[in-house]
Amino acid sequence: MEAVKKKGSSVLKKALVVISVLLVVGGGAIWYIFNLKFSDTTKIKADYTVNALDLIHEFEKNDSLSNRKYSEKIIVVNGMVSEVEAADTTVNIKMADSTSGSYIIFAFQQQHLAEAKSIKQGDEVSIKGSCSGGAYSEILETEFITFKRCVINK
Amino acid sequence: MKKTILFFALVAVTGSIFAQKKTTTSGIISFDATTSKDALPKAENKTVIAAIDAKKGTIAFEAIVKNFAFSNPKMQEHFNGATWMDSEKFPTATFKGNITNLASVDFQKDGTYNAEVAGDLTIHGITKPVKTTGKIIVAGKSISTNADFSIKLEDYGVNGPAIGAGKVATEPKISVSADLQ
Numbered sequence: 001m002e003a004v005k006k007k008g009s010s011v012l013k014k015a016l017v018v019i020s021v022l023l024v025v026g027g028g029a030i031w032y033i034f035n036l037k038f039s040d041t042t043k044i045k046a047d048y049t050v051n052a053l054d055l056i057h058e059f060e061k062n063d064s065l066s067n068r069k070y071s072e073k074i075i076v077v078n079g080m081v082s083e084v085e086a087a088d089t090t091v092n093i094k095m096a097d098s099t100s101g102s103y104i105i106f107a108f109q110q111q112h113l114a115e116a117k118s119i120k121q122g123d124e125v126s127i128k129g130s131c132s133g134g135a136y137s138e139i140l141e142t143e144f145i146t147f148k149r150c151v152i153n154k
Numbered sequence: 155m156k157k158t159i160l161f162f163a164l165v166a167v168t169g170s171i172f173a174q175k176k177t178t179t180s181g182i183i184s185f186d187a188t189t190s191k192d193a194l195p196k197a198e199n200k201t202v203i204a205a206i207d208a209k210k211g212t213i214a215f216e217a218i219v220k221n222f223a224f225s226n227p228k229m230q231e232h233f234n235g236a237t238w239m240d241s242e243k244f245p246t247a248t249f250k251g252n253i254t255n256l257a258s259v260d261f262q263k264d265g266t267y268n269a270e271v272a273g274d275l276t277i278h279g280i281t282k283p284v285k286t287t288g289k290i291i292v293a294g295k296s297i298s299t300n301a302d303f304s305i306k307l308e309d310y311g312v313n314g315p316a317i318g319a320g321k322v323a324t325e326p327k328i329s330v331s332a333d334l335q
Binding site (some may be wrong): 036037038085107114132139147 | 175178179180182200201203204205214218220221223224225226227228242245246247248333
């Protein structure tokens with residue numbers, strides 16, 4: 001009878017240890033996931049390097065296919081700045097197809113806004129960022145492709 | 155001579171009509187769905203297309219849902235996932251509406267005006283009528299606009315488990331601002 005009690009107590013202790021370990025590991029994993037932040041884009045390897053006008057034409061041709069290919073991918077885009085748009089404290093850079101009016105717009109990572117502010121219309125630049133995909137704008141009647149977390153690619 | 159005058163008159167009228175519509179491709183929409191249990195569900199989209207037609211009193215916004223930038227990668231993944239915005243299937247969010255008190259806004263005179271706006275908001279493929287108030291600031295040829303309002307996520311078919319668990323506000327606060335040229 002005593003042996004059975006001891007055995008039961010030992011099993012209970014082991015179960016408590018396993019549960020405690022699981023709670024610590026699980027809690028740690030949750031803490032890690034929810035405290036994770038996006039890395040600085042300068043440190044991320046690009047999935048694609050493209051010319052701005054080629055990317056615009058690819059989206060104009062078939063934006064569903066292009067969205068599947070490029071969405072949430074890190075892309076380096078090379079091209080000429082058609083416009084620098086300031087809004088409140090932020091700055092976006094655009095590269096446009098002057099024929100169709102379709103454009104790519106890059107929103108910068110907070111820590112890289114100063115670099116974006118130094119860019120001028122007409123500059124040839126290389127920008128790296130996370131592509132959010134494109135769509136046809138009913139307001140502007142053009143294709144627009146948006147990027148987030150961008151940096152000047154050096 | 156008459157033809158020349160007519161030509162210039164037409165150019166002037168056409169120019170005036172085009173000048174009524176102001177647009178930007180760098181409007182900002184931010185949303186805050188944080189709760190006491192979770193401070194992460196908030197994001198900002200800085201590449202929103204916005205347009206105001208001062209003559210007709212129309213106002214419109216278009217945003218690519220995936221361009222809402224979060225600080226946390228997992229939260230961004232949840233936001234775009236099938237139980238939230240399902241942005242693969244519904245890539246854009248739009249608003250098309252009218253300034254209902256257009257007579258109270260003088261687009262020809264610098265100043266800050268209270269605007270009442272009503273229109274259709276489409277999120278997650280569902281369109282619902284909304285009404286809100288905002289500010290229109292006229293400064294020379296520029297128009298700035300901003301508005302704060304909230305929406306019920308269940309109205310737009312967004313009801314993932316995190317909302318039920320109280321980690322995401324059921325009525326997130328939305329802020330819209332745009333400087334139109």
